Each structure stands twice: as C-alpha cells, then as structure tokens.
Amino acid sequence: MELHDVWFVLIAVLWIGYFFLEGFDFGVGVLTKLLARDRTEKRVLINTIGPVWDGNEVWLLTAGGATFAAFPEWYATLFSGFYLPLLIILLCLIVRGVAFEYRAKRPEERWQTNWEHAIFWTSLLPAFLWGVAFGNIVRGVKIDAQKEYVGNVLDLLNPYSLLGGLVTLALFTFHGTVFTALKTVGDIRIRARRLALALGLVTAVLALGFLVWTQADKGDGKSLAAMIVAVVALAAAVVAIKLGREGWSFALSGVTIVAAVAMLFLTLFPNVMPSSLNEDWSLTVTNASSTPYTLKIMTWCAGVATPIVLLYQSWTYWVFRKRIGTQHIAPDPHAPDPRADGAHATDAAQ
Template identity: 55%
Template structure:
C-alpha cells in the first residue's frame, strides 16, 4: 500500500471537512453585524452554531496533527514560512472562542458590542488567511535545499494569494448565510437570504477567477472537471438560495467548498510544498513522509478513532437539528444571574432550542 499517498488524501479530506463545517461557522460570525439588528437576533445567530462550532474545530486539530505525524518535513517547512499568519489565525480563534463564552457575562450593550466585534474579527481573519495560505502553498514559495521558507510576510500577499483570500471570505460568508436560512426563521432568515445574494455576487466572480487561475497555472487534466464542478456548484448554490431551497442550497455551497479544496490539493500533488526557487528543492509526498512504521501505526489509530469522532459529531447535528427562533431566546440576565446556559445567552440549553 502507498501509505504516503493515502495520508495525503486523508489530510485533504480532513481539510474538506474543516472548511465545509467551520466555513459556515466563520460565515455566521462574519455576518453578525449585517444580519443581527438587535441583541436577540445576534443571539439567535450564535445559538444556531452554539452546539457545533467547537466540534467543527476538531477537524483542524486532526488535520494539523495528521500533517505532523505523516509528513513532519511538510509541517516544519510550513511553519518556517507561515508562522505569523498561522499565529494570527490561532489568536483569532482563541478570541472568537472567548467571545462566545463571555458576551453574555455582562448586561450592558457596550459589553456585548465589544465581544460581538471580537466574534467578527475571530471569524473573518481566519477566513481570509486560510485562502492566502493555501494559495501560496499551491503557487510555491521561496525555499532552498534546507527546506526552510525564505519568503517574507509581504511576499505571501501576492495577487493570486489575495484572490484566494477574497474567495474564501466570500464563499464562507455565502455558506454561513445559507446555513442561517436553513437554521433560523423570521427576520433573521429573511435578512440571511439577502446577505446570501450579496455574498454570492462576490463569491461567484472571485471563486470562478481563482479556480480558472489555479487550473491554468497549476492544474492537471483531472482537476479541470473538478474545478468546473466547483464553479457550477457555487452558482447553483446562489440560485437555489434565491428560490428558497435552503437545504439544497447548503448542499451546493458545501460541494463548492469541497471541490475547491480538491482542486487545490489535486493541483499540488505530487508536491506538498513546491519550491519556486528550484523545483529540485520541493517537498513531495515521497520525500516529506514519515517512516513506513510510523505511517502504519497512525493508520491503525485513525481506523479506530475516526469513526467514533464522525459518529459523535453526526449525532450532535441530529440532536440540534431544529430551527432557532427569537422565541427560543430568554431575556439576558444581569451579570452573574441565572443558569450557566442562560447567563451565557449563546448556547442552546436543550435540543428543542437548537
């Protein structure tokens, strides 16, 4: 068995899971000021992702852990070149997690407004930077024979990378807006559909241009139909959202994100980090992989634990499958009052409120 190739595919699947699931979380957070006209609306939005957002981040942790275990040279070189963007993403994710917990701990508009800004920051920053990082990985970076990335921070923000960041920002915002139309009702649902149209107006041209650029510069024969499918699913998702077909629209935007990720990883293979300095210095699936024994051990670990994680997460989505409305939101108590769930104001206390 070609274990390095299997683990390259497995890591791609993990990133697909992360971008599809955490993508709508990021979209909801980014849309907080645009859709939520008052505190109750914003709590409806936060409650819609309250039971699942932290579980969705498990896909990121697993993807990074799998990269470290299966391709340690890839992991080390990535950090040598993308340390500051990754650190900023990590800080943004921490700020967002703290904001979800703390925004309901004070009973003043000013207190909640600051934590709402933190949620927007913690959602928008990773959304843009993941697009920038993956665009640079596919494009290639200045890297010598020692596999240390020599590119500076500003070198990472070229036209292709910025287009990648705009694509992920608009696509995840669209995905989050469609999720809100599927998971909420009333004015929040109506305004979310309006925001889906606005996000789609950016996501379609940006995503199509990014896919075309990726295919023309880095793609292969088999990535072409995948890229076309990604662009088609993106357009279809917007059309279905406009017609009120929320479930199918969400499926289409999820497919668009998944096929976009497949296009990126397919364009990258057999490299895992191309060198723009000299192709001979590139890290490949073969030369960056761990020893066969290590790959065998982690393969057995994945076979045992991955079904458990997927099963638990699927069960969580099933339990909290109902729409969230303003009627499910209790008045926010003063600081220190009420139960933990009510005091936070941002996590459903029962399946019925999810």
C-alpha cells in the same frame, strides 16, 4: 498506492471537512455585523452555531496533528515559513472561543459589545488568512535546497494568494448565510436569503477568477473536473437559495467547498509544498513523509478512531437540528422590565 499517498489524501479530506464545517460558522460570525439588527438577532446567530463550533475546530487540530506525524518536513517548513499568519489565526481562534463563552457573563453594554466585535473580527480574519495560506502553498514559496523557507511575510502577500483570501472569505460568508437561512425562522431567515443571493453572485465572480487562474497555472484534467464541479455547484446553490430551498443550497455550497479544496490538493500532488526557487527543492509526499512504519501505525489508529468521531459529530448535528428565531430567545436578564421602572427580567438565558 503507497501509504504516503494515502495520507496525503487523508489530510486533504481533513482540510475539506474543516473548511466545510468551520466555513459556515466563520460565516455566521461575520454575519453578526452584516445581518443582525440588534442584540437579540446576534444571539440568534450565535445560538445557531453554539452547540457545534468547538467540534468543528477538531478537524483543524486533527489535520495539523496528521500533518505533523505523517509529513514532519512539510509541517516544519509550513509553520516556520507561515509563522505570522498562522499565529494570527491561532490567536483569533482562541479569542473567538473565549468571546462565545464570555460575551454574556457580565451585564454591561460595553462588555457585550466588545466581545461581539471580537466574534466578528476573529471570524473574518481566519476566513481570509486561510485562503492566503493555501494560495501560497499552491503557488509555491521560497524553499531552498535544505528544504527551509527563506522568504519573508511580504512574499506571502501576492495577488494570487490575496485573491484566494477574498475567495475563502466570500465563500465562507455565503456558506454561513445559507446556513443561517436553514437554521432560523421569521424575518431573519428572509433577510438571510436575500443576503445569500447577493453574496453568492459576488462569490461566484471571485471564485471563478481564482479557480481559472489556478487551472491555467497548475492544473490538469483532474483539477479541471473538480473546478467544473465547484463552479456548477456554486451556481446551483445561488439558484436554490433564490427558490427558497435552503437545504439544497447549503448542500451545494458545501459541494463547492469540497470541490474547490480538492482542486487545490490535486494541483499540488505529488508536491506538498512547491519551491518557487527550484522545482527540485520542493517538498513532496516522498521526501517530506515519515517512515513507512509510522504511517502504518497511524493508519490503524485512524481506521479505529475516525468512524467514532464522525458518528459522534453527526449525532450532535442531529440533536441540534431544529430552527430557532427571535421568539426562542429569552429576554435579556439585564434589560429594563417595561412593567416596572428599574425592574429587571429574571430570565438567565445567554
């Protein structure tokens, strides 16, 4: 296997890791409106991902950096052609991080409500737009003989990619709902189970349609195997959550994401960005890659750094593994104290 093939696989692994991890915290962000009944429950949801959401985003930075270094032509064409949707995603990720940190910095109801709206929308939009982006990459876009994108934004809004966006939104929300059931106790856990069951059925219908469409248009034997794994794992995840086995359901919803994203990359290879104008104008692992020397240096660096990052992130999840519930949330320091008119609680919990 050539080094450019190895780096195609490594970049696929990075995107799989990003969607597995960031997928559930996007889902939890969406749940702040779908599941939470009051501010305390919103705080519970946010606290389930509070220690890990920023670490999850490292996978995106690494995937983008690896693409830039290993396949500069792919990076250039992708970021110029998909400039607007990727800019929206970037802005959402910036505002989302600020919202997590600033939401509880001031006592005003309007201040906190606005930041909670921001968390919801900046979780929903990227979850949808990532599906649109990858749908277009797999489907093929208007790339000319100079390897440049010559389409426009409206070309990206086609039925296949829009269905892909709905699939990632539904799948990430289901993944996040199962994660919520796994990480919480009490009434919110029970309601998360019920919501996960309903979302799982909707996700199964959307995902089956998208994956079958992909397989019929671009697939081969390997992608078919990945599709079967994704479909079976999703069905099993729905059954597991119905039985109250949140851990198994979360693992299986993760397998669904892994298999589905793997299927997309399998249908791409050896292309990295197909041209819908002329197959000969497509970007491939060969014509879009860096020099062998660059790839060799990157491989040595990745071999040293990747295990360290994985160990650190695994340790973070282990430290923050316990369940939480509304009983673990300290009273709002700005809420009226029922023991005295006009008094306020003094707890400073976020």
